[in-house]
Amino acid sequence: MTPPPTAAPALPAPVAVDPRPTRDPGTGRRTHPATGGALVLVGMLLVALNLRAVVTSLGALLDEVRDGLGLSGVTAGLVTTLPTIAFAGLGALTPWLVRRVAPARVLVVAMFALAVGQVLRVVTDSALIFVLTSALALSGIAVANILLPMLVKQHFPHRTGLVTGAYTMALTVGTTVAAASAVPIAHAFGSWRAGLGVWAAMAAVAVLPWVPLALRTRASARRATPTAVAATPTRVRPARTRLGWAMAVYFGAQSLSGYAIMGWLAQLFRDAGYQPESAGLLLAGVTALGVPIALLMPTLAGRLGTLRPLVLGLTTASVLAYLGLALAPHGAALLWVALLAIGQGAFPMILTAIGLRARTAEGTVALSAFAQSTGYVIAALGPLMVGILYEATGGWTAPIGFLLGALAVQTTAGMAIARPRYVEDE
Template identity: 45%
Template sequence: MSNNEAVRPHCAEPPADRTRPALGRRHLAAAALVLAALNLRPAVTSVGPVLEEMRAALGMSATVAGLLTSLPALCFALVGFAAPRLARRHGADGVIAIGALVMTVGLATRAFAPDAPAFVALSAVALAGIALTNVLLPVVVKQRFPDRVGAMTGLYSMALNVGASTAAAVTVPLARGFGGDWRAGLGAWAVLAAVAVPAWFLLARRRAAVAPGVDVPVPATGGSAPDAGVRVGRNATAWALAVFFGLQAGAAYVIIGWLPQMFRDAGLSAETAGLLFAVTSLLGVPLSFALSAVAGRLRNQSGLAAVLAVCGLAGYAGLWAAPATGAWLWAVLLGLSNCAFPLVLTMIGMRGRDGATVTRLSAFAQSTGYLLSMPVPILVGTLYQHSGGWRAPLTLMAALMLLQLVAGLVAGRDRRIG
């Protein structure tokens, strides 16, 4: 018997021994994904319910408020482009850990902003941290859960909606609990952000490669395979994903920034407006997981994209015709339409053949998409200010939803990049 044959029985056990730490890493990664996702939207959704009080205190015009609702798109676009390079140098886990820390600082300090420019600037700090996480979470899913892209995307999309809806529903009661101080209501979300920081730093320290077949190897240099030179900017599917992402993001930020005000202008109370907006996010809690899981099993997601766009069109039509009478129905329809976000995240994970391609595709689709979405909330704010009502802005949103439908049909086709 040769020496190689003699040692085989002794080599049979180490892979099994490595299973426990590998499973531990996967469990830690899953927990970190959920914690990060919980914090992806409170920085934005907490503003809408107290926007009127905040504008009065800071002397903020409607146009600047529209700029504020566009700020997430700007930060996500500019910072998102840098995420792949940072991930190659420091690892996706480490970059997300730093992003969570930056987000915590931004959320904590903007609550003390003395005026509108300071509030906008400190919001940008928080949003820069969120931007890194936005781009890299699909990468972490592809690397660590390549066999469960749809399910894990659904899991963190569900957590994202929990965070968004909780912030929308709880910010006003939190402010009232602190004597009606809107600053306390906004600043409280820094605590939730701080909770996510340790898990990602711990995950970053454990990113060393492991045995093939036990867990997904995550190279110490950054988590993606070596750059294969795939030029996603020249790919039609990548552009369709970017346009679809941008249009759904523009619609989402209009809903986040202006929907509570639409309901308040229709005669509803601030608390009811906050609850109605919370409905749009709460619907995403079960639907994000279910939709991503279903989309992950389909070769073509065009039909799902079309259904969500039709829901958005119906919701805008309802707000145009009878905003107060059918308020709950319009909130439900717009909540369904907002599920385009987990759908496009799932499509990004499925369209790339490997982790390196998903990194580049995620950065391109999200950053380009957010750039495309930037003018939308500003245009809505400007139209609202100059027309004195919501019918002109809602007509614009319906037209953009038709374009989103077309982009979704193209992006949903069974294509692979890389």
């Protein structure tokens, strides 16, 4: 969820994009900053479809996986926390990778790891191997999470809001389809393994557009002059800025709630009396209703003079949803699902802000890596604490109270980043 830039008279106007060719980080090849390309856009959308399916499919089938592998409540909480741990650790390495390897080549390996990891984790009866192979799959997602904002800035600098909205919408669609269909697929094939493993095919498809792009960048690198290859982009260090930390805290707090919802909402509805299929559909409803929000939020965020109304509006929706889930989870489930979907609009907002708070592609990938990797360290507490509190109390009052506390932190950070400025300036 990303807050867009707002107007601040004391700050300099955004620097216009230089129309002259620039150098692609990691390859040294010369590119035109206004150049996008249909293949790059298709590749980005296919990658985005895969960025949450591996998580929400597990959330919908968590009971079956726990029974099949003999997982305790705490271990299940660890499994649902694994995405944030992987995203934090491996995401931080992505800028280092991009300085040495072309982004297209990195994405080929990332999507291949995602496909292989998903296959391997459904053919084992060992809880440990399940965790390790899940981590392999999630490593691919961790790298892609960081690269997509950079690719938007690099290839579509004049359409940041539109392209960010398109790929976050694709991400939301993939999340929704996985949550809604994981249980029916598992029942159709008689095993939870099918409900998780089928998404490996989608990851394999996402590799395809990046293969020719990777070959193209490799050929360009061979033709590059020694001077071009030696050029080193200016280092941007968001960890030394207040903006970087505010972005990281906001990203972390909204991700904490997002992953807690993906990992445990279906279980909450099951405990409230819904059948597994219905609980999975309600979880899918959160992401389905988020599709138009994901498309519109980046554009809306970019046009507002201040992000404060968005920050406060998203917080209000989330508070009402949490209170409703605590007091009447069955009686008005559809209303709570709709309010949760609105509250989760913080995710596309913060993704947009990553691009809008940096002047350059180098600044964007640095801010993206710092905000997401640090944010996912914070977010790792979400599913884990919800699992611990759920097992300790046997109910949902304490877990929801924890999520309300995280929402207060998110709102405070959101107000801090509502004012427009650029990480390079700090």
